[in-house]
Amino acid sequence: MNLLRRLSGLVTDALEPRLQTVRGYGKTVGEHFRPGIAAHLATAFVGVGALVLAANFIVEQGVLIEKTTQITRIEPAPVALPKPLDADPGLPPPPLRLEVSTDALLSALDRFGSTVIERAASETEQTEDDYRRALANLDHEFKDLVARSASIPGKPIARLTSSLKQCETLAAELVIAGDRGRDLVREHAKLLDELNSRIKNSLDGSLKIFGRVLARQSLMQLSADVDALRRSSTALGSSGREDETDIAWLMKSEQAAQKDLESNEKSFERSEGVAWYTDMHQSVAGLAVLRVAIRQASQQLRQQSEELLQQSAKLAASIPRKMEGPEIPIVRAANHRSAEVPAAPPEDSPAATGGPVSVPAVVETHSVTTQGPHDRSKRRLIAWISVLVLGLLAFIAVGTVLSIVRPVRRLLDATVKLARGDSAVRVLRGGIKELDTLAVAFNAMAEELAAARAAACHYQRSLEVKVAERTHQLKELAEQDPLTALPNRRELFALLNAALEQARADGSRVGVLFLDIDNFKYINDSMGHAFGDRVLVSFAQRLQGATQGIGFAARLGGDEFTVVVEHAASIEDIRLAGLGIVRAFQMPLLIDGRELIVSVSVGASIYPDHEHGADALLKAADAALFRAKALGRSQLSVFTPELLDAAVAKFATEQGLRRAVERGEFELVFQPEVSVETLQTALVEALIRWRMPDGSLSLPGQFLAIAEESGLIIEISDWVLRMAVQTAAHWHHGAWPAVRVAINVSPRQLLDQGFVDRLQELLHAHRLPARCIEIELTESVLQTGPATIEALKQLRAHGVAIALDDFGTGYSSLASLEQLPLSRIKLDRSLIAGIDTSARSAAVARAIIGLCQGLDLEITAEGVERREQFAMLLGHRGMYLQGYLLAHPTARDELIPTMADVAKRSQELMLLSQLESTTSIPGIRRRS
Numbered sequence: 069m070n071l072l073r074r075l076s077g078l079v080t081d082a083l084e085p086r087l088q089t090v091r092g093y094g095k096t097v098g099e100h101f102r103p104g105i106a107a108h109l110a111t112a113f114v115g116v117g118a119l120v121l122a123a124n125f126i127v128e129q130g131v132l133i134e135k136t137t138q139i140t141r142i143e144p145a146p147v148a149l150p151k152p153l154d155a156d157p158g159l160p161p162p163p164l165r166l167e168v169s170t171d172a173l174l175s176a177l178d179r180f181g182s183t184v185i186e187r188a189a190s191e192t193e194q195t196e197d198d199y200r201r202a203l204a205n206l207d208h209e210f211k212d213l214v215a216r217s218a219s220i221p222g223k224p225i226a227r228l229t230s231s232l233k234q235c236e237t238l239a240a241e242l243v244i245a246g247d248r249g250r251d252l253v254r255e256h257a258k259l260l261d262e263l264n265s266r267i268k269n270s271l272d273g274s275l276k277i278f279g280r281v282l283a284r285q286s287l288m289q290l291s292a293d294v295d296a297l298r299r300s301s302t303a304l305g306s307s308g309r310e311d312e313t314d315i316a317w318l319m320k321s322e323q324a325a326q327k328d329l330e331s332n333e334k335s336f337e338r339s340e341g342v343a344w345y346t347d348m349h350q351s352v353a354g355l356a357v358l359r360v361a362i363r364q365a366s367q368q369l370r371q372q373s374e375e376l377l378q379q380s381a382k383l384a385a386s387i388p389r390k391m392e393g394p395e396i397p398i399v400r401a402a403n404h405r406s407a408e409v410p411a412a413p414p415e416d417s418p419a420a421t422g423g424p425v426s427v428p429a430v431v432e433t434h435s436v437t438t439q440g441p442h443d444r445s446k447r448r449l450i451a452w453i454s455v456l457v458l459g460l461l462a463f464i465a466v467g468t469v470l471s472i473v474r475p476v477r478r479l480l481d482a483t484v485k486l487a488r489g490d491s492a493v494r495v496l497r498g499g500i501k502e503l504d505t506l507a508v509a510f511n512a513m514a515e516e517l518a519a520a521r522a523a524a525c526h527y528q529r530s531l532e533v534k535v536a537e538r539t540h541q542l543k544e545l546a547e548q549d550p551l552t553a554l555p556n557r558r559e560l561f562a563l564l565n566a567a568l569e570q571a572r573a574d575g576s577r578v579g580v581l582f583l584d585i586d587n588f589k590y591i592n593d594s595m596g597h598a599f600g601d602r603v604l605v606s607f608a609q610r611l612q613g614a615t616q617g618i619g620f621a622a623r624l625g626g627d628e629f630t631v632v633v634e635h636a637a638s639i640e641d642i643r644l645a646g647l648g649i650v651r652a653f654q655m656p657l658l659i660d661g662r663e664l665i666v667s668v669s670v671g672a673s674i675y676p677d678h679e680h681g682a683d684a685l686l687k688a689a690d691a692a693l694f695r696a697k698a699l700g701r702s703q704l705s706v707f708t709p710e711l712l713d714a715a716v717a718k719f720a721t722e723q724g725l726r727r728a729v730e731r732g733e734f735e736l737v738f739q740p741e742v743s744v745e746t747l748q749t750a751l752v753e754a755l756i757r758w759r760m761p762d763g764s765l766s767l768p769g770q771f772l773a774i775a776e777e778s779g780l781i782i783e784i785s786d787w788v789l790r791m792a793v794q795t796a797a798h799w800h801h802g803a804w805p806a807v808r809v810a811i812n813v814s815p816r817q818l819l820d821q822g823f824v825d826r827l828q829e830l831l832h833a834h835r836l837p838a839r840c841i842e843i844e845l846t847e848s849v850l851q852t853g854p855a856t857i858e859a860l861k862q863l864r865a866h867g868v869a870i871a872l873d874d875f876g877t878g879y880s881s882l883a884s885l886e887q888l889p890l891s892r893i894k895l896d897r898s899l900i901a902g903i904d905t906s907a908r909s910a911a912v913a914r915a916i917i918g919l920c921q922g923l924d925l926e927i928t929a930e931g932v933e934r935r936e937q938f939a940m941l942l943g944h945r946g947m948y949l950q951g952y953l954l955a956h957p958t959a960r961d962e963l964i965p966t967m968a969d970v971a972k973r974s975q976e977l978m979l980l981s982q983l984e985s986t987t988s989i990p991g992i993r994r995r996s
Contacts (some may be wrong), residue, residue, distance in 0.1 A: 109465040116461055120454040168217045170387050176202070176209040177235075177387075181380045184239040188246035188369065199243065203236065231383045238379055242372045249365035253304055256358040260298055263351045267291045270340055286332040287339075293328055297321040297355070304362045318359065326352050338732045341790065343833060468500075475499030479510060491518035549623040551601060552608035560622035560630055564682045567619075567634050568675055578675040579619075579633035579642030581649065582689035583611070586667040586701040588627040599659070606657045607666060614652040618645050630686070639674055639706075646670045646704040654702070667702035669693060678707050721771055722778045725758075729783055733759045736791050737957035738809070740970050741928050741948040744941060747974040749967045750948060751808035751842065754792040755957050756784070776814065785817045790830060795960050796841065797834035803964050810842040810871060815849045818856040824863060838867035842892065846874050847884040857887060864889040871928070875899075876916065885923065893920045897931025897951075904936035917944055939981035953977070 180202040187199040210232055270287060300318040329336065329349055336345045478495050485493040493514060495507040547559040555563060564580070571578045585607065592600040604627065611621045611629060619634040633645045650670055656663040671693030679685045688707040696705035728734060738752040758766035775781040792811045799807040817823055831838055843863060849856050860870055871892035872884055876899045885893075895916060902909035920927045921944070929941050932951030941947055954977075955970045 109468060113458075113461055113465055117458055120457060168213065170213060173206075173209045173213050174384060174387060176206045177380060177384055180206045180235075180239070181376065184242055184376065185373065188242045188373070191247055191250060203239075206232070206236075228383075228386065231379070231386060235376070235379045235383050238372065238376045242369070242376055245365065245369045245372055249362060249369055252358055252362045252365055256301065256304060256355060256362060259351055259354055259358065260294075260301060263348065263355070264291075264294050264298060266344070266348065266351075267294055270344070286328065286335055290325065290328040290332070293321065293324045297325055301355075304359065315359075315363070319356075322352065322356050322359070326356075334732060335730070338787070338791075341794065341833070471499045472503065475503040475507060479503075479507065482510060482514075486514055486517065491521055552605055552623050554608050554612070554629075555620065555622040557622070557624050560624070560632075561682050563620060563622070564632055564685075567632055568680075568682065570634070571675060574635075576634075577636040577638065577642065577677070578685075579631075579636050579645060580673045580675070580685040580689045581631040581633065581642075581646050582671045582673075582686065582693045583629040583631065583649070584669050584693055584697070585627040586669055586697075588666075591664075591666075602659050603657065603664065603666065606659050607653075610652060610657065611649070614649050630689075636674075639677060642672060642674055643704070643706060646672045646706075650702060650704050669696040669701050670704045671696050671707065672704065673707040718774055721774050722780075724760075725771060725775055725778070725780050725784070728758060729780065729787070733761075734784065734787060735759055735765075735959075736788065736795065737959055738795075738963050739950060739957040740955045740963075740967060741810070741950045742954050742970060742974050744944060744947045744949060747978065748971050749955075751810055752963065753810040753844070753950065754788060754795070754812070756788055757957075776816070781814050781816055782820070785812075785814050786826075788812070789817075789827065793827075793830045793834055793836060793841065797836040798960070799964075800836055800840055804967075807840050808842060808869075809840065810844050812844045812873065815845070815856065818845070818849060818859050821855075821859075824859055824866075827863070827868070828866065839869070842869035842871055844871045844873045844894065847872060849888070857889075861889050864891070876912075885919075885925075890925060892926040892928060894928040894930055894950075900929050900931045900937060900941075900951075903940050904934060910940065913940075917947070921945055935977055935980060938977050939984060942978065942981060949974075 183195070183198045183202040187195045189195075210228075214229075267287070267290060271291060297318070300314065300321045304318070329345070329352060333345060336348070475495075475498055478498075482493050482495045491514065494511050497504050497507050499507075547555060549556045564578075567578050570576075585603075588600070588603075591603055604623075608621070608623065608629070611631070615621045615631050619632045621629060621631045623629050631645075631649060633642050636642045636645070650668060653666055653668045656665045658664075671689045671691065673679060673685045673688035673692060675685060678688050692705040692707040696703040699705065735757045737755050737757055739755060740749040741751050741753060742748065743750040756768055756772075758771055760766055772781065772784075775784055789811055792809050796807050796809040813823075820826075827841070830836075831841070843860075845860075849860075864870055869891040870889055871894055872888060872890050873894045874896045875884075875893045877896045884890075893916075895913065899909065899913055899916070903913045904910075917927055926946045926948065927944070928948040928950055929937075930950050932938055932941065932949045933953050935953065937951075938949065938953060941949060954973060955966060958966045
């Protein structure tokens with residue numbers, strides 16, 4: 069039956085990988101044992117010879133078979149029959165028997181079983197239509213059988229009906245089970261795709277530097293394990309033929325992904341968010357549940373398939389090939405003769421008269437086999453023809469072999485000679501047409517190779533001349549900077565080591581001056597790199613003039629130069645040389661007819677007072693240069709051991725920051741800002757703290773500047789933004805629905821074009837209104853260009869408040885009020901510090917407050933630490949106070965209880981301020 073053939077096909081599919089291995093082995097053997105033309109022709113000759121011999125044998129042993137029929141007539145003795153009576157109506161006709169065939173029903177049942185298996189294995193329009201048609205055909209054939217066998221008593225039609233209905237019910241359940249299993253597999257694949265997409269989005273959002281993605285190893289490992297999980301998940305839903313090894317590998321992949329999530333839970337929650345980690349964890353758990361459900365559905369599908377096969381076989385066995393009714397006698401009618409009953413014999417016939425009756429003759433049929441005649445002349449003719457055919461075949465084979473083998477040998481010999489360098493070798497033509505054409509092509513190739521070899525010799529001689537020239541040029545480049553013609557880093561170390569050796573011999577000092585052009589980056593950004601190169605060339609020329617007679621200058625790279633002061637008698641001589649270089653660049657440079665003032669910062673180290681080696685002297689001078697830049701640029705700084713310690717501390721801080729990002733050592737605290745109108749906490753400022761390995765807290769001023777220089781500020785600021793939004797959402801959906809959190813944002817963070825979208829995504833993910841977030845920035849954002857100002861305008865358009873921090877400390881504060889889309893001004897603590905002791909400070913503060921109120925801006929006074937300051941700031945519209953007098957920065961879980969204490973403290977301070985008398989200076993209250 070077709071069902072059994074279907075099962076045989078499933079077994080064949082399971083063995084297909086092993087058959088492929090055997091075929092691959094056969095292919096490998098065929099490649100190693102490939103016969104040539106002679107072997108092919110020999111095989112053909114043997115085959116034709118075998119055919120000739122077989123033809124001769126058939127002719128020799130041929131027989132002639134004739135089937136004849138012999139008829140033998142037997143004359144039996146006549147038989148006397150009694151004469152029938154006149155009243156006898158005659159003998160009754162033979163009885164009839166009703167027969168009904170069940171072949172159509174069995175064929176429909178067989179077809180129905182095949183289509184059910186196909187429908188359960190695949191859900192397509194074709195399989196669905198085949199299944200519906202087979203079901204309708206089976207019902208039709210059964211109803212037809214019932215109608216045709218209605219007159220046959222005693223047949224088990226009712227039992228067949230019950231078995232057929234049961235078979236159809238099992239088929240429907242099998243189809244439903246197949247669809248349910250495919251739905252589970254699709255759901256598993258969909259969940260796995262969502263899991264992979266979530267990881268890829270996290271990787272795509274990582275910081276990209278020089279085309280390489282910098283992401284945590286834990287996230288990369290999780291991505292690799294999810295990819296392995298996707299590959300191993302193909303074992304699910306394979307028509308119920310899952311390999312236990314594949315399932316075990318799938319479970320191992322699930323466990324690996326689960327282990328990655330659990331072992332890196334804290335890191336993922338800090339970097340990607342708690343919601344991301346929760347979704348990932350639930351997705352991995354859901355994959356395991358779906359895997360179990362898919363395997364159960366697959367087992368159920370196999371059981372139902374076997375049950376359907378058994379029921380179909382049982383039903384087919386219960387249906388007979390045909391049904392026969394009982395014999396039905398034919399009754400002769402009284403008034404006429406039936407056409408089916410033979411007429412009575414004539415009155416004058418022997419049967420009618422009772423005379424003798426003749427019996428028909430007996431006919432016998434049999435076959436006779438006869439041998440054909442032996443004809444020796446024909447046999448000799450066939451033998452001669454066979455010999456001629458074999459001879460002709462042998463002649464053709466030998467000729468073919470010689471016409472191929474000889475030219476091929478000539479080609480091989482010529483190829484060997486050509487490979488050894490004999491360009492004059494040529495191949496004699498001959499052989500079959502194809503090989504003769506190949507010989508012509510080979511000779512043409514040999515001529516071209518000879519010409520190419522001659523040209524190569526000519527080019528080689530020219531190349532040797534150019535190599536000699538380039539070697540001389542490279543030697544110069546190895547020692548000189550190609551732009552400024554000054555000694556480069558390599559030549560600098562050679563000359564510096566020679567100067568140190570000479571100083572050791574004569575007991576003199578050597579000064580190493582490390583130079584850096586102040587704000588050279590702005591020259592490149594504003595005027596272009598081509599103009600910057602011309603500035604470097606002019607700078608080097610002046611530097612050479614300034615170092616004549618004291619030593620030599622070299623370029624390390626970029627805008628960094630080095631001057632080595634040789635044969636110095638004292639430290640003061642080296643210091644004066646450094647000051648002379650600083651003063652040399654206080655005069656403008658003339659570049660392209662344009663005067664340009666370029667200042668220089670210089671750091672100096674001295675041999676043998678500070679260090680003894682070239683590397684150590686350069687390192688010490690670099691540390692001194694960093695100090696010179698901190699002093700205000702265009703300065704000279706001489707190395708001291710404290711500078712190196714500061715550089716070491718800075719490096720240690722930078723390395724600690726890199727580890728802190730990975731280990732999650734940062735914390736957020738929140739300092740309230742109290743409204744003077746309501747005396748309630750209106751908003752809080754998110755402040756970062758670094759929890760050191762020893763448990764102590766490091767304030768932002770101790771590490772943020774280093775983070776800004778090292779580039780880590782982007783990652784740290786992103787963490788602050790993410791955690792601040794998450795905390796604000798926690799309060800908004802909990803005890804403080806009207807929460808407002810101020811977040812400090814660096815200018816470099818605003819330079820990122822995706823900052824606005826990133827903030828919008830965080831607000832949407834945490835279901836937090838934009839009014840709950842306020843962005844704080846310094847007026848240095850004006851130096852980043854119009855792109856960042858446009859980003860601030862987009863934030864204001866989305867409802868995010870913008871605050872200008874540290875107002876009053878720079879030179880462009882009034883310009884920032886006009887250019888930036890601000891909603892709040894934060895007065896720097898330096899303006900608030902003296903308002904209760906200095907009339908000038910009070911007047912400046914009142915002027916700024918009035919200006920901000922005229923612009924309809926909210927105002928926050930930072931650094932309120934005394935009751936007199938609190939009293940001075942009361943009564944101003946839109947004023948908020950922030951300082952240790954009211955509240956210290958507080959952790960998230962302690963803020964809500966602290967807000968009640970802040971309100972109580974503010975009310976007490978307001979009552980005290982009303983009881984105090986004012987001083988004689990207008991707007992200033994007496995200090996208690």
